[in-house]
Amino acid sequence: SYDILIVGAGHAGAQAAIALRQQKFDGTIGLMGNEKYAPYERPPLSKEYLAGDKPFERIMLRPESFWGERNIDLLTGCRVAKVDPVAKTVTLSTDDEVGYKKLIWATGGSPRMMDCPGSQARNIHAVRSRADVDKIMAALPSTEKVVVVGGGYIGLEAAAVLRKLGKTVTIVESLDRVLSRVAGETLSRFYEEEHRRQGVTVELGAMIEAFETNDDGMATGVKLADGRLLDADMVIVGIGIIPETGPLVAAGAAAGNGVDVDQTCRTSLNGVYAIGDCAAHSNRYADGAHIRLESVQNANDQAKVAALDIIGEECEYDAVPWFWSNQYDLKLQTVGLSTGHDDYIVRGDPADRSFSIVYLKDDKVIALDCVNATKDYVQGRKVVEGGLSLDKNQLADPEIPIKEVEH
Numbered sequence: 001s002y003d004i005l006i007v008g009a010g011h012a013g014a015q016a017a018i019a020l021r022q023q024k025f026d027g028t029i030g031l032m033g034n035e036k037y038a039p040y041e042r043p044p045l046s047k048e049y050l051a052g053d054k055p056f057e058r059i060m061l062r063p064e065s066f067w068g069e070r071n072i073d074l075l076t077g078c079r080v081a082k083v084d085p086v087a088k089t090v091t092l093s094t095d096d097e098v099g100y101k102k103l104i105w106a107t108g109g110s111p112r113m114m115d116c117p118g119s120q121a122r123n124i125h126a127v128r129s130r131a132d133v134d135k136i137m138a139a140l141p142s143t144e145k146v147v148v149v150g151g152g153y154i155g156l157e158a159a160a161v162l163r164k165l166g167k168t169v170t171i172v173e174s175l176d177r178v179l180s181r182v183a184g185e186t187l188s189r190f191y192e193e194e195h196r197r198q199g200v201t202v203e204l205g206a207m208i209e210a211f212e213t214n215d216d217g218m219a220t221g222v223k224l225a226d227g228r229l230l231d232a233d234m235v236i237v238g239i240g241i242i243p244e245t246g247p248l249v250a251a252g253a254a255a256g257n258g259v260d261v262d263q264t265c266r267t268s269l270n271g272v273y274a275i276g277d278c279a280a281h282s283n284r285y286a287d288g289a290h291i292r293l294e295s296v297q298n299a300n301d302q303a304k305v306a307a308l309d310i311i312g313e314e315c316e317y318d319a320v321p322w323f324w325s326n327q328y329d330l331k332l333q334t335v336g337l338s339t340g341h342d343d344y345i346v347r348g349d350p351a352d353r354s355f356s357i358v359y360l361k362d363d364k365v366i367a368l369d370c371v372n373a374t375k376d377y378v379q380g381r382k383v384v385e386g387g388l389s390l391d392k393n394q395l396a397d398p399e400i401p402i403k404e405v406e407h
């Protein structure tokens with residue numbers, strides 16, 4: 001039995017354990033996850049790790065010895081199947097039971113996969129865990145043509161790496177632009193153009209009907225609804241995640257798209273917190289809407305809030321969202337949430353490969369997407385946090401630093 005049991009040893013879970021010890025919490029902590037590896041960073045999985053530029057040791061969140069040194073019991077290879085919030089126990093898939101005083105649920109999500117004829121083929125891969133990416137990397141030497149399903153950040157990043165590795169890459173996106181869920185049209189078109197310029201084929205508004213498979217159970221092609229067949233030696237699917245909330249929901253936790261949590265990351269179950277990708281919270285930067293955020297920022301900041309609440313410090317989740325994406329030589333940094341913007345300003349010329357898009361709502365700056373423009377990102381962050389209205393003409397002039405624009 002543990003004073004604090006953390007289920008899910010990813011970004012949020014690991015950070016919660018770290019934050020508890022930083023706050024001098026001296027009770028027992030169990031950090032339990034179903035992967036067989038010590039906690040590691042997920043962002044490099046579609047970037048430097050996939051590219052072979054960073055070995056696993058360099059993407060671990062802490063050195064292997066850290067957990068023992070901090071008296072944190074790292075329990076790998078354990079899947080929690082059931083939670084009993086009255087008895088305060090979890091049951092593993094092995095039927096073992098572990099007790100807790102407080103539970104932190106930090107299970108992230110499982111990748112959504114395609115569901116159509118042929119979708120079970122062995123060479124159709126997700127990009128969520130080290131195991132997924134190791135399978136992709138092992139197959140790369142015998143792979144020439146890759147179809148990437150989904151034009152979100154993960155799909156685009158994987159496409160960029162595979163292109164750089166010399167593969168023939170096609171992105172298949174069902175909507176009429178890439179990044180449609182997270183960015184405005186200007187940014188979408190910029191990245192679409194960039195991928196095309198790098199030699200990637202981008203199919204927009206393309207619906208997948210089936211995967212053609214051979215006798216080995218391998219996909220050999222992707223059949224589109226318009227009748228075309230795209231050849232493939234490998235398919236990578238990046239179409240989002242399904243939050244891993246089953247055991248909590250079965251235990252009666254309020255949930256919709258993720259487990260519902262309050263501003264201190266408490267779920268509706270007594271003594272149970274939820275943090276990270278799986279936690280639906282009311283976000284100030286989304287006008288208080290109940291949303292899930294899939295980012296390192298959100299995982300880390302919610303972990304800190306839960307840790308502080310556990311040790312009895314007053315604290316509410318109120319952090320400004322930020323995110324990044326690396327594709328080719330383009331470093332995108334975003335701050336705020338652009339969803340719901342009613343106006344935008346482009347600072348600089350996208351053709352220069354360094355520019356920012358400033359998103360406005362009711363004349364207030366609500367978000368920025370900055371491409372190779374770190375200064376705008378850093379200065380824009382304060383503007384987003386302050387919900388400031390800035391002079392639009394000056395904002396459109398990249399020669400005027402954001403911090404000097406009048407408001």
Ligand code: FAD
Pocket residue numbers: 007008009010011012013032033034035041042043044045046078079080081106107108109127128129154244275276277278293294295296297299322323324325326
């Ligand atoms: P996870 O890190 O997914 O950890 C959850 C853990 O819980 C997993 O190890 C899972 O196996 C385990 N688990 C699940 N169910 C159970 C169970 N029942 N019992 C035990 N264990 C369980 N964010 C950014 O900010 N910037 C980026 O550039 C970026 N790039 C990304 C690239 C990729 C390829 C991916 C996959 C994600 C990326 N993200 C990025 C998102 C970021 O990695 C996630 O938001 C973050 O990992 C969420 O942390 P988490 O702890 O909530 O979930």
